[in-house]
Amino acid sequence: MSGELLNERAQHLLKVLVERFIRDGQPVGSRTLAKESGMALSPATIRNVMADLEELGLVAAPHTSAGRVPTVQGYRLFVDSLLSVQPLEARTLDSMERQIESQAEPQRILAGASSMLAELTAMAGVVMLPRRGDLSLRRLEFLPLSDTRVLVILVISDSEVQNRIIHTERRFSAAELQQAANYLNQALAGKRMGQLRETLLREMEEARQSMNRMMLEAIQMAEQTFADDEASGQGDFVLAGQTQLMDYAEMADMGRLRQLFDAFNQKRDLLQLLDRSLSAESMQIFIGSESGYGPLSDCSVIAAPYSVKGETLGVLGVIGPTRMNYQRVIPIVDVTAKLLGAALNPRQ
Amino acid sequence: MSGELLNERAQHLLKVLVERFIRDGQPVGSRTLAKESGMALSPATIRNVMADLEELGLVAAPHTSAGRVPTVQGYRLFVDSLLSVQPLEARTLDSMERQIESQAEPQRILAGASSMLAELTAMAGVVMLPRRGDLSLRRLEFLPLSDTRVLVILVISDSEVQNRIIHTERRFSAAELQQAANYLNQALAGKRMGQLRETLLREMEEARQSMNRMMLEAIQMAEQTFADDEASGQGDFVLAGQTQLMDYAEMADMGRLRQLFDAFNQKRDLLQLLDRSLSAESMQIFIGSESGYGPLSDCSVIAAPYSVKGETLGVLGVIGPTRMNYQRVIPIVDVTAKLLGAALNPRQ
DNA sequence: CTTAGCACTCGCGTTCTCGGAGTGCTAACA
DNA sequence: TGTTAGCACTCCGAGAACGCGAGTGCTAAG
Numbered sequence: 100m101s102g103e104l105l106n107e108r109a110q111h112l113l114k115v116l117v118e119r120f121i122r123d124g125q126p127v128g129s130r131t132l133a134k135e136s137g138m139a140l141s142p143a144t145i146r147n148v149m150a151d152l153e154e155l156g157l158v159a160a161p162h163t164s165a166g167r168v169p170t171v172q173g174y175r176l177f178v179d180s181l182l183s184v185q186p187l188e189a190r191t192l193d194s195m196e197r198q199i200e201s202q203a204e205p206q207r208i209l210a211g212a213s214s215m216l217a218e219l220t221a222m223a224g225v226v227m228l229p230r231r232g233d234l235s236l237r238r239l240e241f242l243p244l245s246d247t248r249v250l251v252i253l254v255i256s257d258s259e260v261q262n263r264i265i266h267t268e269r270r271f272s273a274a275e276l277q278q279a280a281n282y283l284n285q286a287l288a289g290k291r292m293g294q295l296r297e298t299l300l301r302e303m304e305e306a307r308q309s310m311n312r313m314m315l316e317a318i319q320m321a322e323q324t325f326a327d328d329e330a331s332g333q334g335d336f337v338l339a340g341q342t343q344l345m346d347y348a349e350m351a352d353m354g355r356l357r358q359l360f361d362a363f364n365q366k367r368d369l370l371q372l373l374d375r376s377l378s379a380e381s382m383q384i385f386i387g388s389e390s391g392y393g394p395l396s397d398c399s400v401i402a403a404p405y406s407v408k409g410e411t412l413g414v415l416g417v418i419g420p421t422r423m424n425y426q427r428v429i430p431i432v433d434v435t436a437k438l439l440g441a442a443l444n445p446r447q
Numbered sequence: 448m449s450g451e452l453l454n455e456r457a458q459h460l461l462k463v464l465v466e467r468f469i470r471d472g473q474p475v476g477s478r479t480l481a482k483e484s485g486m487a488l489s490p491a492t493i494r495n496v497m498a499d500l501e502e503l504g505l506v507a508a509p510h511t512s513a514g515r516v517p518t519v520q521g522y523r524l525f526v527d528s529l530l531s532v533q534p535l536e537a538r539t540l541d542s543m544e545r546q547i548e549s550q551a552e553p554q555r556i557l558a559g560a561s562s563m564l565a566e567l568t569a570m571a572g573v574v575m576l577p578r579r580g581d582l583s584l585r586r587l588e589f590l591p592l593s594d595t596r597v598l599v600i601l602v603i604s605d606s607e608v609q610n611r612i613i614h615t616e617r618r619f620s621a622a623e624l625q626q627a628a629n630y631l632n633q634a635l636a637g638k639r640m641g642q643l644r645e646t647l648l649r650e651m652e653e654a655r656q657s658m659n660r661m662m663l664e665a666i667q668m669a670e671q672t673f674a675d676d677e678a679s680g681q682g683d684f685v686l687a688g689q690t691q692l693m694d695y696a697e698m699a700d701m702g703r704l705r706q707l708f709d710a711f712n713q714k715r716d717l718l719q720l721l722d723r724s725l726s727a728e729s730m731q732i733f734i735g736s737e738s739g740y741g742p743l744s745d746c747s748v749i750a751a752p753y754s755v756k757g758e759t760l761g762v763l764g765v766i767g768p769t770r771m772n773y774q775r776v777i778p779i780v781d782v783t784a785k786l787l788g789a790a791l792n793p794r795q
Numbered sequence: 796c797t798t799a800g801c802a803c804t805c806g807c808g809t810t811c812t813c814g815g816a817g818t819g820c821t822a823a824c825a
Numbered sequence: 826t827g828t829t830a831g832c833a834c835t836c837c838g839a840g841a842a843c844g845c846g847a848g849t850g851c852t853a854a855g
Contacts (some may be wrong), residue, residue, distance in 0.1 A: 128848050141798050148848070164805045164848045204612050238590065242602060252600060252608055254590060260600055260610035264552055342712065345705040357693040366688065476817050489829050494818070512817045512836045 105155070109148050112136055113157060114181040117169045121422050124348060147262070170399035171387040171421075174399075178384055178425055183294035187430045191219070199438045205259065210337050212415060213440045217340025219431050222419030223363075226439070227336045227373045229412040234259070239283055241320070249276065251324045255292065264321040268316075279317035287321070295325050317376050334370050338363055347420045349397055358394040368392055373414045376402040382433060387421045397421060401428055403436040407444045415439060451486040453503070457496050460484055461505060462529040465517045469770050472696060519769075521734045522747075526732055526773055535778045539567070543782065547790045553607065558685050560763060560787045565688025567779050570767030571711075574787070575684045575721045577760040582607070583639050584661035587622035587631055589668070597624065599672045603640065613671040616664075627665035635669070643673050682718050682761075686711055695768045697745055706742040716740055721762045724750040728759070730781060735769045745769060749776055755792045765786060 115136045118413055119127050127135075127201075129142040129149060136145075152158045157173035160166070169177065187195075196214055202208045209226045216224025234256035242250040247270055253261045271279070287295060287301050299321055306314035319414045350356050362369055370392055376383045382403040395418070402416030418431055442443050453461075461482055463484045467475050477482075477490040477497060484493075497515050500506045505521040508514070517525065535543075546563055550556045557574045564572025582604035595618055601609045619627070634650050635643060647669055654662035656698040689711055698704050710717055720738055724731040730751040736744045743766070751762030 130848080142848090143798055144796085145799090147797085150850085160849085161806060163850095164803085164846095166848065240588070250602065250608070252602070254598065254600070260598070260608060262608035342705050342708045345701055345708070351701065353693055353699065357690050360690045360693070364684065428833090474817090478817080491829055491831095492816090492827085495828085498819080508818080510836060511819095512816070512834085724801095 108138070109152060110181060111138070112145065113169075113173060114149055114177060116158065116167060117173060117177040117181070120169055121424055124422055126161055126168050128166035129281045131166065140435075142156060171389060174386045174421065175389075178386065182425060182429075184426055184429050187434055192434060195219075195434065195438060199435075199442045202442075205443060208439065208442050210339070212435055212442075213337045214339035216415065216417050216431065216435055217343060220417050220419065220423075220428050221343050221346075222341075222417050222423065222428075223344055224339045224415075224417050225336050225369075225373070226415040227334060227370070227377075227413040232335050233291065233293065233410075233412070235289055236287055236295065239280055239321075241271075241280045243271065243273055243276055245373060246270060249320065251320075253324075262405075263324055265320060267320060271316075273312070278313060279320060282314060282317050283321055286361070292325075295321075299325070334374075336366065336370065338375065344419065347422075349420045349422060355397060359398070362392070364393040368394075373402055373416070374399065375402055376414045376416070377411060380404060382429065382436075384429075385424075399423055399425075401425075401432045403432050405436040405440045407440050412440075412443065456486070457500060458529060459792050460493065460496055461488070461500060461517075461521065462525060463508065464515060464669065465521060465525040465529070468517055469772055472770060474509055474516050476514035479514065481663075505624070519737060522734045522769065526734065530773060530777075532774055532777050534618075535782055540782060543567075543786060547786045550790075553791060556787065556790050558687070560783055560790075561685045562687035564763065564765050564779065564783055565691060568767065568776050569688075569694075569764050570765050570771065570776075571689045571692055572687045572763075572765050573684050573717075573721070574763040575682060575718070575725075575761040577604075578682050581639060581641065581758075581760070583637055584635055584643065587628055587669075587672075588635060589619075589628045591619065591621055591624055594618060597668065599668075601672075610673055613668060615668060619664075623661070626661060627668060630662060630665050631669050633664075636670070640673075643669075647673070682722075684714065684718065684721065692767065695770075697768045697770060703742070703745060710740070712743040716742075721750055724762045724764070725752055725759060728752060730777070730784075732773075732777075747771055747773075749773075749780045751780050753784040753788045753791075755788050760788075760791065 112132060116127050116132055119135055129145040132149075133140055133142045133145050149158065151168065152173075153160065156170055157171050157176060158167040161168060195215060199208065199211055202211045209228060213224045213226040216226075218224075236253060236255060238254040240254075242252065244250050244264070245313040247267045249265050249267055249271070251263045251265055252261070255261060285297060290298055299318055302314070303318050306318060313315065341360065344350050344359070345356065350359075369392075372385070372392060373397075382401065385395070385400040385402075387399060390396075390398075390400060397420060398418055399421045400416055400418050402414050404411045404414050406412055415436055417428055419428070462482060464475050464480055467483055471642065474492075477493040480497075481488055481490045481493050497506065500521075501508065501515065503520075504518055505524060506515040507518050509516060520575075543563060547556065547559055550559045550722070557576060561572045561574040564574075566572075584601060584603060586602040587603075588600040592598050592612070595615045597613050597615055597619065599611045599613055601611070603609060635646060638646050647666055650662070651666050654666060687707065692698050692736065693704065698707070717740075720733070720740060720743075730749065733743070733748040733749060738744075738748060745768060746766055747769045748764055748766050750762050752759045752762050754760055763784055765776060767776070
C-alpha cells in the first residue's frame with residue numbers, strides 16, 4: 100500500500116466496483132473488476148487492492164469466496180467524491196416540465212411531482228407538503244352547524260382551504276358569527292399561521308381593556324380553532340410508487356418490507372427525516388443506516404428542498420434500495436425540486 | 448352416496464373441515480377430520496364422503512396425498528348455510544363504541560372506523576366515503592385569487608368543505624363575486640350535488656329571459672365549478688392496515704401481493720366492487736375469485752353498507768385472505784356498519 | 796510492486812433418498 | 826347398503842451428498 104490513504108487507482112477501482120454492483124447486484128470479483136476497470140491489471144493485483152479497501156471498511160465480502168460489495172461508507176465515498184452525474188437528457192426534462200405544468204391546483208402539482216419522481220426512478224417518490232405554519236392566513240369564516248357547533252373555514256395562502264369544527268359556549272346567530280369573523284379577519288388576515296396565537300394574545304389584551312364582549316367571544320373561538328395547530332397535523336407528505344419497491348430483490352424479506360410500509364403509513368418518523376433536509380438548503384443523501392431509522396436500513400433516501408422566491412417550502416425526494424442508480428436519480432430529484440418550485444410560484 | 452345431494456353428515460363434515468382449515472391453514476386429512484368431527488366414524492368413511500364432496504366441487508386436494516382444502520364453492524356453502532356466527536363479546540362492543548364516538552369530525556369518524564376494522568380483524572379495513580352526489584350543497588363562496596382565477600369554496604352537507612379553482616372570462620371584483628355567490632346560494636343551497644347541473648340549466652333559461660348579465664356570469668362560474676363533478680372524484684375510500692396482510696402466509700408471493708397493493712392505490716376497481724354492495728342493502732361477501740377481480744383472487748371481501756336515517760351513505764368492510772375467520776369477522780363488519788351509521792347521525 | 800500459480804473455501808443448484816401423511820381401492824363385516 | 830380394516834401406492838418435503846463455479850489468500854518469482 101502506498102503512503103496516501105487511498106490512491107488514484109484504488110479510488111478508480113472502488114468507483115468501478117460500485118457502478119458494477121449497482122448495475123447487477125452481484126458481488127464483484129477480482130477477475131470481473133480487472134476486465135471492467137480497463138486498467139491492465141491482473142486479478143491478483145486487484146485482490147490486493149480489495150484487501151486494502153476492505154481494511155478501510157469501504158467494501159465487504161458477504162462470505163469467503165464471494166466478490167466484494169460496497170459498504171455504507173463505500174457508497175458514501177462514491178457519492179461524495181467519485182460520482183459523475185450526467186445531466187438529464189433534454190427530452191426527459193421536456194416531458195417533466197410539461198407534466199408538472201399540466202396541473203393547476205397546488206395539491207395536484209405536489210401529487211404530480213411525487214408520481215413523476217416515482218415513475219422516472221422506478222422507486223418511491225415523496226413530496227412533503229408545505230408546512231402551514233409558514234403560510235399566511237387569508238381569510239376565516241364561521242358557519243353555524245347544529246346548536247353550539249360551528250364550522251370554521253380557513254383560506255390559507257393562495258388557495259388552500261381547511262375546515263375545523265369547534266364547540267362554542269353558547270349558541271350564536273349567523274349574524275353574530277358574521278360579525279366575529281369580520282373582526283377576526285381584520286385582525287388576523289395576512290398573518291402567518293404560526294404567529295396567529297401571539298397576535299390573538301395581543302388582541303385579547305386590547306379587547307379586555309375596551310370591554311368588548313363580542314371581541315372576546317370571537318377571540319375565544321379563534322383560540323379554539325388554532326389550538327391544536329401546533330401539536331397535530333405538523334406536516335404531511337404525498338407518496339407515490341411505493342409498490343415499485345417490491346420489485347427489488349433486496350426487498351424480498353417480507354418482514355423488513357412490512358416495516359418499511361408501516362413506516363410509510365405512520366409518516367411521523369419519515370417526516371422527521373425529511374425535516375432534516377428542510378434546513379439543509381441543498382440536496383441530501385441518506386445511505387442505508389445513515390438515516391438512523393431502522394426500517395430504512397436497506398434503503399437510501401435522496402431529498403432536496405424546494406422553494407418559491409427564495410423561501411423554502413418543503414422537501415421532496417425518492418426512497419429506494421441502497422443499490423440505486425445514484426448518477427441518474429440525483430439529477431432527477433434536483434430538477435424536480437426546481438421545477439416544483441417554479442410551478443408553485445403563482446404567476447399571472 | 449344417499450339420495451339427497453348433500454346430507455346432514457356431509458354438511459357437518461364440510462363445516463368441520465372448513466373451520467379446521469381456517470384455523471391452521473393445512474390441508475385436512477381424513478384421520479384428523481374423523482377425530483375433529485366427533486362423529487364416531489372411521490377415516491375410511493370420511494374418505495368416501497370427501498370423494499363425494501370433491502365430486503361436487505366443494506373441496507379439492509392440492510395433490511394426491513394431501514388432505515382436502517375448501518374450494519371457493521365450498522367456502523360459499525359454508526358461509527351461506529353452515530356458518531354459525533357468534534355475537535360479539537360485550538366488552539369488544541363497548542370498546543368499539545367508545546372508539547368510534549371519540550371522534551367528532553366525519554372525516555375522522557370514517558378513518559377511525561377503518562382502522563378499527565383493521566385492528567379487530569388483523570386484516571385490511573376499508574370505508575368508502577359518502578358519495579358527494581347524494582349530499583346537499585349548503586353554501587358556496589367565491590374568493591378572488593390573482594387575475595382571472597377564482598377560488599370556490601363549497602360547504603357540503605353537515606361539515607364537509609371542498610374547494611376548487613376556476614378560471615373566469617374576465618376579472619371580477621370582490622363585490623361582484625359576492626353578488627354572484629349570493630345569487631347562486633339562493634338558487635342552489637339545499638340542492639343535492641348530483642342535481643345541481645339540472646338546476647343550473649333551469650336557472651340559465653330564466654336568466655336568459657330576464658337578460659340578467661350578472662346571473663348569467665354567475666351560472667357560468669357554477670357550471671365550471673361542477674363540471675368535473677360527475678366524471679372525476681366519483682368516490683373515495685380510506686384504507687387501514689394494508690400491511691397486516693403481509694403477515695398471512697398465502698400472501699407470500701411478492702408478485703400477487705404487489706398487484707393487490709397496486710389495486711389499493713388505483714382505487715378505481717375496488718370502488719366499483721364496493722359500489723355493488725351499496726345497492727345491496729345488506730352485508731355482502733365476495734369469496735376469492737367471486738369478486739371477478741384478478742388481484743383479489745386470493746382474498747375475500749366482506750362489505751356492508753352503512754346508513755343514516757335509513758339512507759345508505761356508503762359501504763365499509765374488510766379485505767383479507769380467503770382463509771379468514773368468517774365467524775368472527777362477519778359480526779365485526781356488521782356492528783361497525785351500524786355504529787358508523789349512528790356516529791354519523793348529527794345529534795344535538 | 797506486480798503477477799502467476801495453487802490450494803482452499805464457500806455457496807448454490809442438483810440429485811437422491813427416506814419417511815410420513817394421506818389417498819383410493821378392495822374385501823370383509825354389520 | 827353403508828361402514829370399516831387393510832394394503833399398496835403416491836407425493837411432498839426435509840436432509841444429505843455431491844460437484845461445480847467463483848473467488849480468495851498466500852507464496853514465490855519476475
